[in-house]
Amino acid sequence: MVRIVQFSEQGSHDALRLELRPKIRVTLIEPGSAATELPQHITHAETRAVAVTAWKQVEVTATDVAEVVVFAVTRHAS
Structure with a gap:
């Protein structure tokens, strides 16, 4: 289940990053x-x-x- 949530977060990040660039920078930090x-x-x-x-x-x-x-x-x- 945790991996599913992580995969969802990464997908959301990529979509948001593409949608908002170049005016807004989106960074995902996964320590x-x-x-x-x-x-x-x-x-x-x-x-x-x-x-x-x-x-x-x-x-x-x-x-x-x-x-x-x-x-x-x-x-x-x-």
């Missing part, structure tokens, strides 16, 4: 998994342990995602 504090808020111990292990393997941080968003918003249109 995938990002290391956040989410595992700390999981109350089920077994699920939290799995999430913590998975998060240790993630190399993208929330700060990385924020920097990409700032770049996308502040860059000049080409």
